[in-house]
Amino acid sequence: MKVRIALSLLFLVAFMVFAFSAVEAQNTYVGVKSCKMCHNKAKTGKQFSIWSESGHAKAFETLATEEAKAVAKKAGVEGDPQKADQCLSCHVTGHGASSEIHGDKLTMEEGVSCEACHGPGSAYKSMKVMKDITAGTIKGETVGLTTITAETCKTCHNPKSPTYKEFNFDEAAKKIAHPIVEIAE
Numbered sequence: 001m002k003v004r005i006a007l008s009l010l011f012l013v014a015f016m017v018f019a020f021s022a023v024e025a026q027n028t029y030v031g032v033k034s035c036k037m038c039h040n041k042a043k044t045g046k047q048f049s050i051w052s053e054s055g056h057a058k059a060f061e062t063l064a065t066e067e068a069k070a071v072a073k074k075a076g077v078e079g080d081p082q083k084a085d086q087c088l089s090c091h092v093t094g095h096g097a098s099s100e101i102h103g104d105k106l107t108m109e110e111g112v113s114c115e116a117c118h119g120p121g122s123a124y125k126s127m128k129v130m131k132d133i134t135a136g137t138i139k140g141e142t143v144g145l146t147t148i149t150a151e152t153c154k155t156c157h158n159p160k161s162p163t164y165k166e167f168n169f170d171e172a173a174k175k176i177a178h179p180i181v182e183i184a185e
C-alpha cells in the first residue's frame with residue numbers, strides 16, 4: 001500500500017515538473033550579443049552602445065568594488081558580493097532562472113541587460129518576428145517581449161535594495177532611453 005502511494009506521488013511530481021517546464025520552455029535567455037547584432041546601427045538608434053554606457057551594463061562590475069563590499073557587510077551578507085544571491089538577484093539578468101531557461105549564452109558580466117527588461121528573447125529575436133511585432137501583426141507578449149511599465153523596473157528599484165534611492169519612472173526612463181531614431185555619426 002505504502003509503495004503504491006509513494007509511486008503515485010512520484011508520478012504526480014514528475015507530471016508537475018513536466019507540465020511546468022512545458023510552459024516555461026517557450027522563452028529562454030539568449031544574451032546581449034544576440035540583440036547587438038541587429039540593435040547597434042546608427043541608422044536605427046544604437047541601442048546596444050547606449051545600454052553599454054549605462055549603469056545597468058556595469059551592475060555586475062559594481063559588486064566587485066570596495067563600496068559594494070561595505071554595502072554587503074552592512075546588509076549582513078557574508079563573502080564576495082559577486083557570488084551572493086542576495087546581491088545578484090538585482091545586479092544580473094535572469095538570476096535564479098532554471099538552467100533550461102537561463103541557457104549558457106547569458107553571462108553575469110553583462111549585468112542588467114536587454115532581457116532583464118524586455119524578457120527572454122529566444123522567441124522574439126528573429127527579424128520576421130521583430131517586424132511583425134512592430135507592425136502590430138503579433139503582440140509582443142505572446143512571444144515573450146514584455147510590455148514595460150514602472151512595475152518592470154520596481155522588481156529591482158525598490159526598498160529591498162540596500163542603497164535604495166527614490167524611483168521616479170518617467171525620469172529614470174528618460175535617463176536610459178534608447179529609441180529607434182537615426183543617430184548622426
Ligand code: HEC
Pocket residue numbers: 030031034035036037038039114115118120121122124125126127130131133134135140
Ligand atoms: C535579426 C535582427 C534582430 C535581432 C536579433 C533582435 N532584434 Fe529587436 N528589432 C529588430 C528590428 C528590425 C526591429 C524594428 C522593426 C521595425 O522597425 O519594423 C526591432 C524592434 C525591437 C523592439 C521594439 C518592438 C516594439 O514593440 O515596437 C524591441 C523592444 C526589441 N527589438 C528588442 C530586442 C531585444 C531585447 C533583442 C535581443 C534579445 C532583439 N531585439 C533582437 C531586429 C532584431
Ligand code: HEC
Pocket residue numbers: 053054055056058059060062089090091092093112116117148149152153154155156157169172173174175176
Ligand atoms: C534586474 C534589476 C533591474 C531592473 C529590472 C531595472 N534596473 Fe535600473 N538599475 C539596476 C541596478 C542594479 C542599478 C545600479 C547599477 C550600478 O550602478 O552598478 C540600476 C541603475 C539604474 C539607473 C541609474 C544608472 C544610469 O544608468 O543612469 C537608472 C536611471 C535606472 N536604473 C533606470 C531603470 C529603469 C527606467 C528601469 C525599468 C524600465 C530599470 N532601471 C530596471 C537594476 C535594475
Ligand code: HEC
Pocket residue numbers: 032035036039047048051056112113114115116117118147148173176178179180181
Ligand atoms: C532597464 C531596462 C531596459 C534595458 C536594460 C533595455 N531596455 Fe530597451 N527599452 C526599455 C524601455 C523602458 C523602453 C521604452 C518603452 C518601450 O518601448 O517598451 C525600451 C525600448 C526599446 C526599443 C524600442 C524603441 C522604440 O523607439 O520603439 C528597442 C529596440 C530596445 N528597447 C532594445 C533594447 C536592447 C537591444 C537592449 C540591450 C542592448 C535594451 N533595449 C535594454 C527598457 C530597457
Ligand code: HEC
Pocket residue numbers: 062063065067068069071072075077081084086087088089090091155156157158159160161162163164165166
Ligand atoms: C532589490 C534589488 C537589489 C538588491 C537585492 C541589491 N541591489 Fe544593489 N542596487 C540596486 C539598484 C536598483 C541600484 C541603483 C541605486 C538604488 O536605487 O538602489 C543599486 C546600486 C548598488 C550600488 C551602487 C551604489 C549606488 O548608490 O548607486 C552598489 C555598490 C550596490 N548596489 C551593492 C549591492 C550589494 C553589495 C548588494 C547585496 C548585499 C546589493 N546591491 C543588492 C538593486 C539591488
